[in-house]
Amino acid sequence: PCCWMILSTYSWRVSLQLAGLACMFSTSVLLQILACALYNNWWPMLAALMYIIVPMPCLFFGDGSTRFLSSGEGGAWMKAAKFLTGMSAMGSLAIPAILRHAGLIETGAMFIEFTSFFILVCTVLCFHRATLDEEW
Numbered sequence: 001p002c003c004w005m006i007l008s009t010y011s012w013r014v015s016l017q018l019a020g021l022a023c024m025f026s027t028s029v030l031l032q033i034l035a036c037a038l039y040n041n042w043w044p045m046l047a048a049l050m051y052i053i054v055p056m057p058c059l060f061f062g063d064g065s066t067r068f069l070s071s072g073e074g075g076a077w078m079k080a081a082k083f084l085t086g087m088s089a090m091g092s093l094a095i096p097a098i099l100r101h102a103g104l105i106e107t108g109a110m111f112i113e114f115t116s117f118f119i120l121v122c123t124v125l126c127f128h129r130a131t132l133d134e135e136w
Helices: 002-006 009-037 043-053 056-061 076-101 107-132
Strands: none
Touching: 009 043, 009 107, 043 076, 043 107, 056 076, 076 107
């Protein structure tokens, strides 16, 4: 019992949040790979390229933080970062739809890609919400 008193609830809460975010991200990546492997077609991995591009404006223009996305402050660079983030996020949705329209992937793979994207967006929103707390 005294061991539990030594460990603060703060560290457990942060650890659980990080573990939850890691599980959500891992699920998103797993679905991305399954969309390719189940249909024996690796074209859906093109959307994974957008997963790499999406955080780049935050890293280059937002000092690695997502706080600039919800603020109305900032100059032209912040507005450019918001535009590039939105453009790459829409690209993540558009690529599977375009590939399906072109007949390069199956409908099931497209829906798995959309589910993967939805989980990734939920992960980013949870991360954004968690980093808004001053305790991080």
